[in-house]
Structures are given as C-alpha cells and as structure tokens.
Amino acid sequence: MKFLVCISKTPDTTTKIGFVDGNTRFDTERVQYILNPYDEWYALVRAIELKESNGGSVTVINVGSAANDAIIRKALAIGADDAVRINAEDTDAFFVASQIAAHAKDNAFDVIFAGKETIDYNGSEVPAMLAEMLDMPFVSYASHLDLAGNEATISRDIEGGEEVVSVQTPFVVSAAKGMAEQRIPNMKGIMMSKRKPLNVVEPTAVEATSVISSYTLPPAKSEVKMVDPENMDELVQLLHNEAKVL
Amino acid sequence: MSVLVFAESPSGKLKKSAFEAVTYGKKVADAIGTDLVALTCGPVEGAEALGKAGAAKVLNIADASLAKFDSQCYAAAIAEAANQAGADVVVMAHNSYGKSLAGRVAVRLGASCVSGVNSVPTVDGGFKVKKNVFSGKAVAEYELKAAKKVLSVMPNTFPVEEGGADATVEAISVSLPAPRITVKEVKTVEGSVPLPEADLVVSAGRGLKGPENWGMVEELAQLIGAATACSRPVADVGWRPHHEHVGQTGVAIRPNLYIAIGISGAIQHLAGVNSSKTIVVINKDPEAPFFKAADYGIVGDAFEVVPRLIESVKTFKAGQN
Numbered sequence: 001m002k003f004l005v006c007i008s009k010t011p012d013t014t015t016k017i018g019f020v021d022g023n024t025r026f027d028t029e030r031v032q033y034i035l036n037p038y039d040e041w042y043a044l045v046r047a048i049e050l051k052e053s054n055g056g057s058v059t060v061i062n063v064g065s066a067a068n069d070a071i072i073r074k075a076l077a078i079g080a081d082d083a084v085r086i087n088a089e090d091t092d093a094f095f096v097a098s099q100i101a102a103h104a105k106d107n108a109f110d111v112i113f114a115g116k117e118t119i120d121y122n123g124s125e126v127p128a129m130l131a132e133m134l135d136m137p138f139v140s141y142a143s144h145l146d147l148a149g150n151e152a153t154i155s156r157d158i159e160g161g162e163e164v165v166s167v168q169t170p171f172v173v174s175a176a177k178g179m180a181e182q183r184i185p186n187m188k189g190i191m192m193s194k195r196k197p198l199n200v201v202e203p204t205a206v207e208a209t210s211v212i213s214s215y216t217l218p219p220a221k222s223e224v225k226m227v228d229p230e231n232m233d234e235l236v237q238l239l240h241n242e243a244k245v246l
Numbered sequence: 247m248s249v250l251v252f253a254e255s256p257s258g259k260l261k262k263s264a265f266e267a268v269t270y271g272k273k274v275a276d277a278i279g280t281d282l283v284a285l286t287c288g289p290v291e292g293a294e295a296l297g298k299a300g301a302a303k304v305l306n307i308a309d310a311s312l313a314k315f316d317s318q319c320y321a322a323a324i325a326e327a328a329n330q331a332g333a334d335v336v337v338m339a340h341n342s343y344g345k346s347l348a349g350r351v352a353v354r355l356g357a358s359c360v361s362g363v364n365s366v367p368t369v370d371g372g373f374k375v376k377k378n379v380f381s382g383k384a385v386a387e388y389e390l391k392a393a394k395k396v397l398s399v400m401p402n403t404f405p406v407e408e409g410g411a412d413a414t415v416e417a418i419s420v421s422l423p424a425p426r427i428t429v430k431e432v433k434t435v436e437g438s439v440p441l442p443e444a445d446l447v448v449s450a451g452r453g454l455k456g457p458e459n460w461g462m463v464e465e466l467a468q469l470i471g472a473a474t475a476c477s478r479p480v481a482d483v484g485w486r487p488h489h490e491h492v493g494q495t496g497v498a499i500r501p502n503l504y505i506a507i508g509i510s511g512a513i514q515h516l517a518g519v520n521s522s523k524t525i526v527v528i529n530k531d532p533e534a535p536f537f538k539a540a541d542y543g544i545v546g547d548a549f550e551v552v553p554r555l556i557e558s559v560k561t562f563k564a565g566q567n
C-alpha cells in the first residue's frame with residue numbers, strides 16, 4: 001500500500017497575531033509554527049500504523065517554501081519514509097490542491113490522508129478539492145479507519161453522532177480526533193529523518209482563485225460582569241432581560 | 247443568473263442549518279440583485295417550507311443514489327443543478343455536508359470557494375466576504391476572483407427568517423456517477439440537540455473532579471433545553487463522550503449561550519467557543535483566564551453555585567407559566 005499524507009504548517013494557537021502592509025498580510029515575524037495537529041497526530045500517525053501492519057510506504061507532501069523543511073523533517077522523524085515539497089507559497093486551497101493532485105496523478109497512491117482542517121484558516125477545502133481533481137471518493141472528518149485488503153471501513157463525525165462507511169482504495173480521507181494517538185519522535189527517528197529523501201518539486205502553473213484582501217481585529221469584548229455567587233436569581237434575570245438568551 | 251442554496255435533508259428531514267443557509271442565501275441574492283433557488287437531494291419532507299426562508303423555488307433531485315451521502319454524487323448533483331438554474335453563486339451550511347462538498351463543488355464549477363463565512367458578501371469593487379480566522383483572533387476578508395463562487399456559511403450565525411410563503415417544488419433530473427461509498431450505519435444520539443446546532447450549551451471541565459458529578463450539569467442543561475459539552479481532558483480520560491469535546495481539536499461551536507463550569511479557559515478551549523454570543527463562567531479561581539472572555543462571571547464553588555442556579559432557573563420557569 002502506498003500512503004500519501006498532506007501536511008501543512010500553522011501558527012501555534014498561543015501565538016500573538018499581527019498584520020502588516022496596511023492589514024493586508026499576516027505578520028510572520030516571530031511566529032512559532034507547528035505541524036497542523038490534525039495532520040500530525042491523526043493523519044500521519046494512522047498512515048504509519050497502517051504501513052506498519054500492512055506494509056508499504058508513507059510519503060508526506062507539503063506545498064510551501066524552504067522555510068517548511070523543519071516541519072517536514074519532523075514528519076519524517078515521526079516515521080514517514082520520504083517527503084515531497086512543492087516549492088511555492090500556498091496561496092489558496094485551489095492552488096494547493098492542484099499542486100498535490102498534479103503529484104498524486106503520476107504516483108498511484110492507495111490512500112491519501114489530510115487533516116480535517118488547518119487550525120489557522122479552518123478551510124476544510126483542500127482534501128475535498130483534491131478528491132474531485134483526482135476523481136476519487138472522499139470521506140471527511142474521519143475518526144476511525146480500518147483497512148482490510150482494498151476495503152476501508154471508516155467512521156466519520158456528523159452532527160450529533162457518527163456515520164460508518166466503507167470504500168475501496170484509492171480514496172481521500174480527512175482525519176479528525178480519534179483516528180490515532182499522537183506520537184512523539186524519538187532520538188533514533190530524529191537522526192534517521194536527516195537522511196530520508198526530501199524531494200523539492202517545482203509547481204505547475206495554476207492561478208489562485210481567491211485572495212485575502214484585508215484583515216481586521218474582532219470587536220473588543222465588553223467587560224465581564226461579575227455576579228454574586230449567592231444570587232443566582234440575578235444571573236437568571238440578566239440572561240433573560242439583558243442577554244435575552246433564556 | 248441566480249443563487250443556489252443546497253439544503254441538506256438527512257433522513258429526509260430539513261434541519262435548522264438548511265433553513266439558515268437559505269436565509270443567508272436570500273441575503274446574498276439580494277446583495278447581487280437576483281433570485282434564490284433552493285436544492286434538495288434525495289428524499290425530503292416539507293421542502294416547500296424553504297420558500298418561507300426566501301427561496302423563490304425549490305428543486306429536488308429524487309435520485310435513489312442520493313438517499314445516502316456520497317460526496318462525489320452530491321457534488322455532481324449540486325454542480326449540475328447550479329448549471330441548470332444558471333446559478334453563479336452556490337451556498338451551503340458549513341457542517342458535515344458543506345465540509346465534504348464545498349471544495350468538490352467549487353472544482354466542478356471552476357468556482358472560487360470560501361468556507362465558514364460569517365458576513366453577507368459585498369459586491370462593489372470585487373466580490374468580498376468575511377470569515378473568522380486564527381481561532382477568532384482576527385477576521386479575514388476574501389476576494390473571490392472566479393466568475394462563479396461557492397460559499398459555506400457558519401452555523402448559528404444567520405438566524406432563520408421565515409417571512410415568505412411556501413415555494414413550489416420542482417423535480418429535476420441530472421446524470422450522476424455511481425456511488426462509491428457505502429453508508430453502513432448512521433449513529434446519532436436520539437432526542438438531544440446535536441452540539442454544533444445547539445442554541446444553548448452547558449459545558450464543564452476538570453473542575454468537576456469526576457464523571458459522577460455530571461448529574462447537575464445534565465439537569466441544568468435539560469432545564470433550559472441546552473446541549474452538554476466538555477473540555478478536552480474530560481473527554482480524553484473518558485468522563486464524557488468524545489463528541490462533547492469542544493475547542494481547537496474538538497468541535498467548534500457558536501451558541502447563543504455557553505455556560506462554562508470548572509473550565510480554566512485555555513486558549514485551545516477558547517478557540518472553539520469564543521464566538522458564542524453570551525458566555526457565563528463559573529470558576530472558583532478568580533484568576534481563571536476564562537473570565538477575560540466571559541460576559542458574566544461567578545467566582546464560586548461549582549458544587550454550590552450550580553445547584554443554586556438550577557433552583558433559580560426552576561423558579562424563573564415556574565413564574566413564566
């Protein structure tokens with residue numbers, strides 16, 4: 001089995017957010033970047049587990065600049081066999097999906113994993129676009145995935161519960177919590193990751209279809225109103241009369 | 247030209263999110279000065295009611311292969327319906343349907359796509375629409391450059407408006423690929439409101455000490471008709487089911503009321519709840535970071551405050567009847 005895992009980088013949630021160039025561009029100065037948790041903890045680890053039990057290989061792919069090599073090496077240290085970096089800024093989801101699709105078309109992957117969304121822009125767009133470009137079935141927000149031969153049984157999160165589906169390879173799946181447990185790279189993995197192949201590929205010519213024109217900060221939250229813990233009648237009145245939610 | 251809204255109907259029923267999407271779609275159609283057409287796929291009851299929320303007409307594709315969800319078949323159906331209706335803009339809810347479909351439909355139509363939007367687009371000087379990014383720490387305005395657009399709208403953002411009249415439902419047929427996904431089972435919790443769709447949510451964290459103490463959380467939730475939620479460590483240790491976990495790595499919600507009991511308010515927790523319209527925090531530690539994100543704060547022991555709150559709600563409800 002050949003597994004492909006799409007990995008992205010994202011600012012750590014605790015990072016302070018700022019903008020430059022008249023609030024048209026995200027300020028990347030001093031930003032601490034991490035591997036997107038859904039890609040790292042769930043998609044990548046499940047792919048590695050399946051390789052360990054079924055044989056095969058795990059390739060990670062990222063669309064981004066050389067600055068991303070650190071997070072790609074981390075994925076290799078966790079246990080991916082090799083990596084591909086498409087050498088281009090990830091301008092929009094359509095651009096990213098087009099690049100990954102161009103690479104996947106020639107490489108006959110059996111399962112293509114992605115995260116359910118990136119935690120910075122929360123798109124949930126790349127995996128769906130990729131599936132459409134590759135004419136493959138797509139299961140989103142998967143919390144369990146078992147593979148028997150060419151048939152996968154997958155549970156996916158839906159509103160207030162889950163749906164269990166089966167699908168034949170090849171397919172695209174986006175991973176949510178539950179699919180695997182986070183793995184911390186060990187010393188051996190980190191040493192080996194330095195020697196694993198990281199192939200840099202030039203992008204195919206595609207135009208982004210959307211662009212962020214400006215950023216604004218959300219309106220400031222009004223001061224918290226403290227309520228006496230002895231007086232819950234007052235809270236109920238505030239929720240009824242002022243907040244109008246009860 | 248028109249706007250097409252995909253209104254999902256799991257098990258043949260239109261949910262609140264579908265009416266919200268139509269309500270939003272009507273605002274989009276008004277902004278660009280055109281009509282709104284709603285689309286339902288597979289079996290559906292009461293589709294004419296989508297007219298009340300603003301659909302000028304409702305299309306239905308009654309194909310048997312749409313009775314169960316396969317993103318590929320649904321995307322083909324929506325894209326073809328958009329073409330038949332001459333729609334330049336396709337709208338859907340940013341839920342388990344929209345998250346599987348928006349990107350697929352956009353690729354099929356050659357459209358620009360923005361998911362999880364929370365504003366009505368502006369159309370002077372380019373088609374622009376906003377969404378929250380960076381865990382609610384900023385708002386980004388996107389410009390969609392392609393002639394066609396796909397938007398998925400954040401749930402609980404545009405309350406359902408039902409001023410209009412029933413619409414006529416027209417069956418259309420489209421050619422669809424054979425489903426390649428077999429839905430074997432759909433497990434949903436009966437009777438309760440799914441968390442992502444709940445207007446009111448009562449949530450608790452590690453401050454409650456153990457699963458045996460959730461009785462008061464459930465009682466409060468039931469009294470006010472709320473869904474229950476929890477912080478991540480609570481789900482991780484199995485005190486509560488995983489689908490109740492809210493936050494950056496769990497479900498993101500934006501109810502009208504979020505009551506947080508014994509939750510510290512870590513940034514990763516806030517990431518999933520800070521778009522809630524009203525936040526009440528009950529915590530015994532006055533320094534808990536959650537108070538900074540709260541509208542109403544109560545410093546006190548949950549084991550005393552929550553039973554008191556339950557009594558006050560009961561008195562209030564009794565007074566209302």
Ligand SMILES: Cc1cc2nc3c(=O)[nH]c(=O)nc-3n(C[C@H](O)[C@H](O)[C@H](O)COP(=O)(O)OP(=O)(O)OC[C@H]3O[C@@H](n4cnc5c(N)ncnc54)[C@H](O)[C@@H]3O)c2cc1C
Nearest residue numbers: 451452453477478493494495508509510512514530531548
């Ligand atoms: C990458 C990453 C992703 C994460 N994703 C999430 C996520 O999605 N969701 C999430 O929730 N967390 C997430 N976390 C974890 C998060 O950082 C916090 O550790 C977690 O939210 C803390 O949960 P808690 O508030 O229930 O527990 P604690 O931090 O232990 O807080 C318990 C609170 O209860 C109060 N308390 C104790 N006893 C009482 C009492 N008797 N009455 C009233 N109050 C009391 C305490 O004062 C304290 O504030 C993530 C962490 C990381 C690193």
Ligand SMILES: Nc1ncnc2c1ncn2[C@@H]1O[C@H](COP(=O)(O)O)[C@@H](O)[C@H]1O
Nearest residue numbers: 006008063114115117118123124125126
């Ligand atoms: N630049 C990128 N390179 C590789 N994969 C990506 C990139 N951006 C997003 N992805 C994948 O697509 C998933 C969803 O991203 P998004 O649609 O942007 O929310 C991520 O979790 C990744 O698996």
